[in-house]
Amino acid sequence: MKKKFLKASLIIVAGALFITGCNKKEQKTKQVTQKQETQTKSTKTKIIKIGVLQPLTGPIASFGQKTLDGINLIHSKYSKLPNGDKIKLIITDDQFDKIQTVNGYKRLVSDDNVAAVEGPLASSMSLAIKRFADNSKTPTVTQIATNPRVTIGTKYVSRTCFTDPFQGKVAATYALEHHLNNAVVVFDMKQDYSVGLAKAFEKAYKKGGGKLLKVLFINTGDKDFNAQVAQIKRVNPKFIYTPIYAPEEGLFLRQLRAAGVKAPVMGGDGIADPGLLKKLAGNAANGVMYTDHFDALKAPTPLSAQFIKDFKAKYNRQPSAFAATGADAYLVIYNAAKECDTPANKSLSSLKQCMAKAIRHTKHLEAVTGYLTINPKTGTPINKPAVIEKIVDGKTKFVELIKP
Amino acid sequence: MNTAFILQQIINGFSLGSMYALIAIGYTLVYGVLRLINFAHGDIMMVGTFLTFISLGILTGWKFEHISMAIFFTAVGISIILTAGVGILTHVIAYKPLLDKGAPKISILITAIGISFFLESLFNVIANQYLGGTYQAFYFPKFFSHIIHIGSLTIPVLTIITPILTILILLGLLFILYKTKIGIAIRALAFDIYTVQLMGANSNFIIGFVFALGSALAAIGGVSFAMAYPSIDPYMGMLIGLKAFAAAVVGGIGSVTGAVIGGFILGFVEVAIPGFLPELGGWKDAFAFILLIFVLLFKPTGIMGINFERQRF
Numbered sequence: 001m002k003k004k005f006l007k008a009s010l011i012i013v014a015g016a017l018f019i020t021g022c023n024k025k026e027q028k029t030k031q032v033t034q035k036q037e038t039q040t041k042s043t044k045t046k047i048i049k050i051g052v053l054q055p056l057t058g059p060i061a062s063f064g065q066k067t068l069d070g071i072n073l074i075h076s077k078y079s080k081l082p083n084g085d086k087i088k089l090i091i092t093d094d095q096f097d098k099i100q101t102v103n104g105y106k107r108l109v110s111d112d113n114v115a116a117v118e119g120p121l122a123s124s125m126s127l128a129i130k131r132f133a134d135n136s137k138t139p140t141v142t143q144i145a146t147n148p149r150v151t152i153g154t155k156y157v158s159r160t161c162f163t164d165p166f167q168g169k170v171a172a173t174y175a176l177e178h179h180l181n182n183a184v185v186v187f188d189m190k191q192d193y194s195v196g197l198a199k200a201f202e203k204a205y206k207k208g209g210g211k212l213l214k215v216l217f218i219n220t221g222d223k224d225f226n227a228q229v230a231q232i233k234r235v236n237p238k239f240i241y242t243p244i245y246a247p248e249e250g251l252f253l254r255q256l257r258a259a260g261v262k263a264p265v266m267g268g269d270g271i272a273d274p275g276l277l278k279k280l281a282g283n284a285a286n287g288v289m290y291t292d293h294f295d296a297l298k299a300p301t302p303l304s305a306q307f308i309k310d311f312k313a314k315y316n317r318q319p320s321a322f323a324a325t326g327a328d329a330y331l332v333i334y335n336a337a338k339e340c341d342t343p344a345n346k347s348l349s350s351l352k353q354c355m356a357k358a359i360r361h362t363k364h365l366e367a368v369t370g371y372l373t374i375n376p377k378t379g380t381p382i383n384k385p386a387v388i389e390k391i392v393d394g395k396t397k398f399v400e401l402i403k404p
Numbered sequence: 405m406n407t408a409f410i411l412q413q414i415i416n417g418f419s420l421g422s423m424y425a426l427i428a429i430g431y432t433l434v435y436g437v438l439r440l441i442n443f444a445h446g447d448i449m450m451v452g453t454f455l456t457f458i459s460l461g462i463l464t465g466w467k468f469e470h471i472s473m474a475i476f477f478t479a480v481g482i483s484i485i486l487t488a489g490v491g492i493l494t495h496v497i498a499y500k501p502l503l504d505k506g507a508p509k510i511s512i513l514i515t516a517i518g519i520s521f522f523l524e525s526l527f528n529v530i531a532n533q534y535l536g537g538t539y540q541a542f543y544f545p546k547f548f549s550h551i552i553h554i555g556s557l558t559i560p561v562l563t564i565i566t567p568i569l570t571i572l573i574l575l576g577l578l579f580i581l582y583k584t585k586i587g588i589a590i591r592a593l594a595f596d597i598y599t600v601q602l603m604g605a606n607s608n609f610i611i612g613f614v615f616a617l618g619s620a621l622a623a624i625g626g627v628s629f630a631m632a633y634p635s636i637d638p639y640m641g642m643l644i645g646l647k648a649f650a651a652a653v654v655g656g657i658g659s660v661t662g663a664v665i666g667g668f669i670l671g672f673v674e675v676a677i678p679g680f681l682p683e684l685g686g687w688k689d690a691f692a693f694i695l696l697i698f699v700l701l702f703k704p705t706g707i708m709g710i711n712f713e714r715q716r717f
Contacts, residue, residue, distance in 0.1 A: 056532075057528050059639070061528075061537065062537050062538070217686040219689065221639070221642075223633035223640075226678065227682055227686075230678070230682060231682050234682075247538075247539050247635065247637070250635060251634075275537075276537065276539060279537075279541045280539060280541050280634075280635050
């Protein structure tokens with residue numbers, strides 16, 4: 001036994017010596033190559049890395065995939081800065097999971113040394129990384145997180161979409177204009193987006209003279225909504241507002257219509273996935289409305305007309321609002337990089353600092369969903385309109401464009 | 405609150421409960437034999453559901469129109485066999501090497517959680533890569549969604565079939581455990597694995613059989629779930645599995661009859677809370693687990709509480 005132990009320890013010591021020896025050599029060669037690299041770098045073009053943090057798998061993977069289509073397309077058009085430097089995308093999956101989001105964000109910032117991050121898509125996830133964006137001073141642009149708290153109290157997180165108070169108001173105004181003066185709200189207790197949007201709707205709806213009959217809640221991942229449906233049936237509202245996500249909305253609609261409730265249903269941009277709604281709800285998806293960021297049939301700028309044309313050529317379908325907003329946030333970051341990529345901002349930290357400022361001071365930037373002007377104080381675009389869409393016979397139909 | 409309403413809730417409770425029961429049996433069987441809480445069992449149920457969906461897709465050419473009974477049951481049959489295989493595989497690849505090395509139970513428990521994540525991620529990749537999205541609608545013959553009206557009662561065919569199926573399966577399982585040679589072997593193994601090995605019985609085969617049996621039942625449970633709530637996703641096994649585990653514990657883990665009783669109780673609670681106290685509808689998951697704590701306070705070993713020193717299953 002003793003002999004064995006001795007042998008083993010000898011081997012370990014020898015191994016350890018060998019490894020440390022090797023390491024020293026490696027370190028030396030590394031230092032040399034690093035020196036060479038820095039020498040060549042100053043003459044060559046630089047590569048600026050931008051992290052893309054989106055839910056590519058998980059419950060709302062289809063949102064993330066659609067967004068990525070838009071980002072990839074716009075990146076292929078705008079991958080080079082005027083001074084010759086290139087932009088490289090580093091794509092990371094946040095899985096619509098807070099832990100994965102934070103890990104992915106940290107990895108992008110500290111391992112990949114990105115200059116900016118586009119994403120995360122969902123409000124809950126954007127709130128989860130807010131502190132890390134501040135700590136690492138990384139400019140972060142979320143394309144579609146609508147909860148107002150996402151950009152409040154930080155200099156580094158901005159957005160390129162409207163916020164929930166506006167989205168909720170749009171829905172409330174629509175309902176009241178169509179004389180749907182009593183309503184039930186069904187929200188998802190586990191999502192910051194849903195809670196915030198429900199409150200925004202309730203406030204605007206009550207203010208406009210509407211009567212809230214009941215506020216019900218569900219949980220992410222629920223499949224049985226018969227309890228909620230039974231209560232809706234009992235109060236028989238004229239209007240049902242469902243600021244939840246598409247997977248739950250699909251089954252909710254199916255059970256609601258099976259129970260014979262015929263009142264019009266409206267949701268936020270969280271259910272803006274007609275394909276999934278149709279798949280999960282079948283015919284019950286017909287007639288459901290939602291507020292969204294963009295309609296491919298109404299191109300607001302020359303750039304968006306070009307984007308829609310290119311998108312059709314590449315993917316053979318109309319761009320969704322996700323693709324359009326994905327492209328928007330990229331353009332905002334690209335614009336900031338264009339402004340800041342100067343010899344004065346040689347170090348990554350000063351580049352990031354400059355870009356964060358530039359993003360917040362975006363003015364009248366031509367983008368896909370319109371001209372973007374970001375309010376430097378709130379980090380939210382001003383005057384961003386919303387569209388109301390409706391599913392008719394399995395297809396989306398444009399209903400109305402509402403300006404703030 | 406008339407009798408028809410109460411009767412309706414009881415029928416719904418039976419239906420939901422029997423789905424939990426089918427899955428809970430798997431927890432209890434494996435626990436009885438290996439004293440291992442197989443946390444991947446909920447995901448095995450998900451695998452069974454997805455395999456049924458994929459087989460159905462292949463058999464109907466991904467059209468899912470006019471699914472006949474023959475095609476449906478072929479698909480379910482294929483899925484049951486494959487899921488049983490997946491169950492055996494998880495044991496052979498993940499648990500057996502650890503058991504053979506005499507690893508502590510906690511390591512095997514962690515491995516089970518690892519398997520659970522692996523299966524979820526695997527089917528997430530498959531769903532996103534080949535099926536076109538995480539969420540899929542589940543298709544089945546029209547017959548099952550047919551609704552029978554008796555007075556003011558509305559009873560979907562499915563809500564009658566599942567409980568009957570569950571009771572039949574329970575009786576079959578009890579027959580296997582008490583009247584057949586392999587059943588005697590399983591019970592013997594649960595008593596003392598080393599003595600059984602010394603007697604010359606092939607313990608690996610018996611354990612494999614238990615895993616196959618539990619996984620096959622999980623597949624049936626998963627298919628009944630998918631028919632009741634026709635939206636499937638790779639994460640569906642998490643909460644359902646957790647509740648089925650609660651059912652197994654309430655019933656007394658290690659007891660097959662207990663698992664079925666626990667499943668029914670859980671089903672009743674989940675139906676009764678929203679039915680009678682609709683304001684609390686959103687909290688039904690919380691009530692399911694409050695029940696678990698409540699039962700364990702009074703009967704720490706569950707309703708059919710088993711004393712492992714004396715009896716098995």
